[in-house]
Every structure is written in C-alpha cells, then in structure tokens.
Amino acid sequence: MPQSLWKRKAIADREEELLNLARRMLTGPGGMHGLTMERLAEATPYSKGTLYQHFGSKDDLLAALWIRPLQLRLELYRRASLFHGRARERILAIEAARRVVFALHPESEVIEGGMFAGQGNVNPKRAAKIAEIAAGISGVSLGIVRDAAAAGDLTLGGELTAEHVYIALRSLAYGLMHGWQSTGVLQDLVAGAGPELALDLANRLLDGLGWKPLLRDWDYRNTLERIWSEVFPDEARRMNDGAGRRRFG
Amino acid sequence: MPQSLWKRKAIADREEELLNLARRMLTGPGGMHGLTMERLAEATPYSKGTLYQHFGSKDDLLAALWIRPLQLRLELYRRASLFHGRARERILAIEAARRVVFALHPESEVIEGGMFAGQGNVNPKRAAKIAEIAAGISGVSLGIVRDAAAAGDLTLGGELTAEHVYIALRSLAYGLMHGWQSTGVLQDLVAGAGPELALDLANRLLDGLGWKPLLRDWDYRNTLERIWSEVFPDEARRMNDGAGRRRFG
DNA sequence: TCAAGATTTGACGGTCCGTCAATCAACCCC
DNA sequence: GGGGTTGATTGACGGACCGTCAAATCTTGA
Numbered sequence: 001m002p003q004s005l006w007k008r009k010a011i012a013d014r015e016e017e018l019l020n021l022a023r024r025m026l027t028g029p030g031g032m033h034g035l036t037m038e039r040l041a042e043a044t045p046y047s048k049g050t051l052y053q054h055f056g057s058k059d060d061l062l063a064a065l066w067i068r069p070l071q072l073r074l075e076l077y078r079r080a081s082l083f084h085g086r087a088r089e090r091i092l093a094i095e096a097a098r099r100v101v102f103a104l105h106p107e108s109e110v111i112e113g114g115m116f117a118g119q120g121n122v123n124p125k126r127a128a129k130i131a132e133i134a135a136g137i138s139g140v141s142l143g144i145v146r147d148a149a150a151a152g153d154l155t156l157g158g159e160l161t162a163e164h165v166y167i168a169l170r171s172l173a174y175g176l177m178h179g180w181q182s183t184g185v186l187q188d189l190v191a192g193a194g195p196e197l198a199l200d201l202a203n204r205l206l207d208g209l210g211w212k213p214l215l216r217d218w219d220y221r222n223t224l225e226r227i228w229s230e231v232f233p234d235e236a237r238r239m240n241d242g243a244g245r246r247r248f249g
Numbered sequence: 250m251p252q253s254l255w256k257r258k259a260i261a262d263r264e265e266e267l268l269n270l271a272r273r274m275l276t277g278p279g280g281m282h283g284l285t286m287e288r289l290a291e292a293t294p295y296s297k298g299t300l301y302q303h304f305g306s307k308d309d310l311l312a313a314l315w316i317r318p319l320q321l322r323l324e325l326y327r328r329a330s331l332f333h334g335r336a337r338e339r340i341l342a343i344e345a346a347r348r349v350v351f352a353l354h355p356e357s358e359v360i361e362g363g364m365f366a367g368q369g370n371v372n373p374k375r376a377a378k379i380a381e382i383a384a385g386i387s388g389v390s391l392g393i394v395r396d397a398a399a400a401g402d403l404t405l406g407g408e409l410t411a412e413h414v415y416i417a418l419r420s421l422a423y424g425l426m427h428g429w430q431s432t433g434v435l436q437d438l439v440a441g442a443g444p445e446l447a448l449d450l451a452n453r454l455l456d457g458l459g460w461k462p463l464l465r466d467w468d469y470r471n472t473l474e475r476i477w478s479e480v481f482p483d484e485a486r487r488m489n490d491g492a493g494r495r496r497f498g
Numbered sequence: 499t500c501a502a503g504a505t506t507t508g509a510c511g512g513t514c515c516g517t518c519a520a521t522c523a524a525c526c527c528c
Numbered sequence: 529g530g531g532g533t534t535g536a537t538t539g540a541c542g543g544a545c546c547g548t549c550a551a552a553t554c555t556t557g558a
Contacts, residue, residue: 036545036546037547038544038545046506047506047507048547049505049506049507049547049548050505050506050507057546057547058545058547164450167425167428167446168450168454170424171421171428172417172421172424174424175419175422175423175427176416176417176420178420178427179416179419179420197413200408201413201417201420204454205454207456207457208454208455208456208457208458209453209457285514286516287513287515288514296538297515297516297539298517298518298536298537298538301515301516302537306515306516307515307516
C-alpha cells in the first residue's frame with residue numbers, strides 16, 4: 001500500500017518541519033521562553049491538536065529537539081575517536097567535536113538547561129533513544145580514556161577512574177559553555193575569551209591528570225590543525241559561515 | 250517614631266519568613282516548578298498582592314533568594330583567602346568554600362539554572378546588589394591568582410590570564426555540581442563519586458596550569474585537613490548533620 | 499456513493515503570573 | 529472621641545500558556 005507509505009512520509013516530513021521551526025524559536029530571542037506550543041501552531045498551517053499528535057507534551061518536543069544535536073555529537077565523537085594518533089590526541093579531537101556541536105546547535109545548551117525542570121512527560125520511546133545515544137557518547141570517550149591507560153599514557157586507579165577523567169573533561173566544557181552562553185555573572189570575564197579557551201584549558205587539565213604526552217613534550221597546535229583539517233573540515237567551514245553564527249576568535 | 254521602626258522590622262521579618270518558605274519550596278520535590286507565587290501565598294497568612302509588595306515578580310523573588318547564598322559565598326571566600334599558607338593552598342580553600350556553599354544552599358544551583366530564562370524584571374536595587382557581591386566574589390579569587398603570579402608560583406601571560414584561571418576553576422566546579430545535582434545524563438557515572446571529586450579534580454587542574462607547588466611536591470591532604478579544621482570548622486559540622494543534608498563520602 | 503475509520507480542529511478547563519479597584523487599618527489633628 | 533488622610537491588604541480579574549476532547553473534516557475501501 002504505497003499510499004500509506006506516502007502518508008507516513010508526509011507525517012515524518014511535517015515532524016521535521018515542526019522541529020526546524022521549534023529550533024528557530026528556541027535559538028531566537030527569548031530562548032526557552034520564546035518557544036510556545038501556541039506560537040508554534042500559529043507559525044504552521046497546523047493546529048495545536050495536531051502538534052500534540054507528534055509530541056505528547058512540550059517536554060517531549062524538547063526531547064525530540066535534543067535528539068538531533070545528541071546524534072550529531074555521537075557521530076562526531078565516533079569520527080574523532082578514529083583520528084590517527086595518540087590517545088591524548090584523540091581525546092583532544094573529542095574536545096574539538098564538543099566545540100562543533102556547541103557552535104552548530106546552540107539550542108542544545110538551552111534545552112539541557114531547561115530540561116532540568118521538566119524531566120517528566122517524555123515519550124518513553126524517545127527517552128530510551130536519548131539514553132541510548134548518551135550511553136554511546138560516554139562510551140566513545142571512555143574508550144579513549146581506557147586506551148590511554150592500556151597504552152601506559154595515563155595511570156588510572158585509586159582516586160582516578162576512567163569515569164572521573166571523562167566527567168572532568170565534560171564538566172569543564174559544560175561549565176565554560178554555560179558561562180559563555182548565559183548572560184550571567186562571568187559575562188564580562190568571559191567576554192573576549194572565545195571558545196578557543198575551552199580547548200586550551202582542556203589540554204591543560206589533561207596535563208594535570210598526567211595524561212602523556214604532556215604539553216611540553218608534544219606539538220598539540222599541530223595536532224589541532226590536523227584535527228580541523230582531517231576530521232572536521234566541513235564542520236569547521238560551516239562553523240565559520242554557517243547557520244550557527246557566533247563569534248569565534 | 251519607634252512605631253514606624255517596629256513596622257519596618259515587622260515587614261523585614263515577614264520578608265525573611267517568605268524567603269525561608271520559598272527556599273523550602275525550591276529545594277523540595279519539583280524544584281523550580283514547585284515554587285509558585287500562588288502556593289507561596291497560600292502557605293502564608295498573606296495574600297498574593299502582599300507578596301508582590303516585597304518582590305516585584307517571581308524573577309525578583311528568585312533574585313532575592315539568590316542573594317543569601319551569594320553573600321555566604323563572598324564571606325566564605327574572604328575567610329578562605331586569609332588562610333595562612335601558599336597561594337595555591339588559599340585557592341584550594343576557595344574550592345572548599347564552593348563545596349560548603351553547594352552543600353548548605355542547594356537551591357542556589359536551581360536558581361542559577363532557572364535564572365537563565367528570566368534575567369528580566371528584577372528590582373534594579375537587587376540586581377545591583379547581586380552584581381556587587383558577584384564582583385566581590387570574583388575579586389577575591391582573582392586576588393589569590395595574582396598573588397600566586399606575583400610570588401612566582403604561577404606564570405601568567407600569553408594565552409593564560411588571571412581571569413582564565415578563575416574561569417577554569419569556576420567552570421569545572423559548576424559543571425560538576427550541575428552534573429551531580431541534575432538528574433541528567435551523567436547521573437549514573439557521577440553516582441558514587443562524592444563532592445570530594447571536585448576538590449581532587451580542581452587540584453589536578455591547578456597542576457595542569459603549572460601552579461606551584463605541584464601535587465608531587467606538597468602534601469595537600471594535610472592542607473585540606475587544615476582548611477576544614479581551621480577555616481571552616483563550623484561549616485564542616487553543619488554540612489554533615491545540618492540542613493543541607495546530602496550524601497558525602 | 500456511502501459508511502467506517504482516521505485525522506484535524508479550536509474551544510475549553512486548569513494553572514500560573516502580575517494588576518488594580520475596593521476594602522481595611524493605622525495614624526493624626528481637632 | 530470623631531473624622532479624614534494615608535498607606536497596606538485583598539482577591540477577583542486579564543492574559544499567557546499547557547494539555548484535552550468532542551465535534552468536524554477528510555480518507556479509504558467496497
């Protein structure tokens with residue numbers, strides 16, 4: 001029954017359309033407050049009831065909106081993990097991937113910040129998908145950390161587990177992005193310090209964790225150039241002139 | 250006119266009462282969603298209109314609620330900065346103070362996360378006070394960083410400014426607290442790793458920044474014991490059996 | 499062409515924020 | 529004590545928003 005298939009595709013297309021629109025509302029002025037089921041319905045040829053056919057609640061819409069940047073993150077992390085080099089170079093590629101996701105999907109931070117309140121009322125299927133992707137994301141990173149330990153570049157055990165290393169890198173990046181994006185307290189302090197800072201500080205943290213080769217023993221500037229040109233050539237271009245326009249320098 | 254003074258004190262007392270109640274609602278289940286002007290009015294002998302005599306908006310109430318943990322933070326940072334020892338020991342005392350504030354005022358994180366949406370409609374006087382305290386807070390930390398540079402313990406310049414060091418420490422701590430508190434993605438990874446982790450990772454980050462004396466050259470376990478017993482003896486006790494009950498270990 | 503089934507609609511109930519005219523209390527002066 | 533002025537207090541109300549659901553509309557298959 002091809003007609004049924006057509007219809008299903010039409011519905012999937014509509015969902016894409018809705019998500020794109022919702023994303024624009026979320027990244028626009030007003031942030032989380034700017035996205036409203038009411039306004040989203042008005043901005044489309046469909047009514048509110050139809051919206052709720054796709055997303056059981058606003059939280060569910062946000063979850064659906066979150067899946068795409070999460071999937072991109074997983075894909076980029078996978079690619080980063082394939083970088084040809086030492087484990088520490090690969091984890092740096094992961095940090096570069098963080099920056100790409102942040103630049104291309106600024107709404108992701110808004111959702112993560114706003115989801116804190118919600119958490120309920122998300123379609124179980126979607127919630128499961130999110131959990132699955134998230135597990136993949138941490139899995140890729142943890143794999144690199146364990147590779148480093150296996151290669152003798154990093155000494156785990158005692159107070160420092162692979163999870164701790166991953167959490168440290170993730171928390172530093174998250175805190176920086178939050179401080180960078182939110183019009184909060186460190187606004188004037190962060191101003192001028194572009195996202196380059198995140199990569200630099202992550203690299204220094206790796207030194208502090210004793211992850212070899214240390215900064216003084218390796219030319220990581222060259223590593224980063226290779227990462228950008230070999231792993232994320234397209235994304236680097238899109239970041240500089242693409243949709244997620246933002247100051248870089 | 251003592252009667253007028255009585256009245257003013259009564260009003261100030263009522264504001265305290267309202268703030269305490271609001272704080273309880275915020276830390277209770279539901280978080281930001283659990284605090285409602287409506288419910289707050291119902292929980293007191295006063296009506297909604299009277300609430301709005303104290304706080305011009307819900308954002309304003311949140312701002313008022315934020316001032317107390319901010320002030321505590323400033324006070325603790327000041328005390329930490331007076332610790333008798335090397336600059337790196339003093340910045341570690343600041344990190345310990347972070348942990349105290351997080352333990353005693355868990356609502357602070359909720360507010361910071363939720364304020365991201367608001368930002369407007371805050372009484373200018375309150376906003377100014379917040380800005381002033383925040384400036385004091387970063388000032389204390391930056392002072393210690395600059396002390397370290399002056400003492401030759403830390404090499405600034407080039408890519409690394411005093412602000413960058415401060416931002417790095419703050420971001421790492423913020424990211425960890427967010428991941429710890431939010432029922433989010435790293436829940437299961439963070440589980441088991443108590444807030445001790447924050448101090449340990451901060452210390453390692455300091456190593457990565459080249460802030461002497463490095464971990465291998467100094468007994469920071471002893472430093473931390475001295476910090477808890479000399480700088481925050483009361484707070485350490487309150488954290489373990491006080492209001493802000495939370496798992497520590 | 500028509501009936502069964504699926505989809506869409508927008509009005510509606512409920513919650514919450516913030517306002518304001520009406521009410522109430524305190525205070526002051528005679 | 530009485531009456532007027534000033535300020536505090538109230539809760540009903542308007543508006544925004546989420547989520548629901550019976551009615552209307554469209555699709556499909558015979």
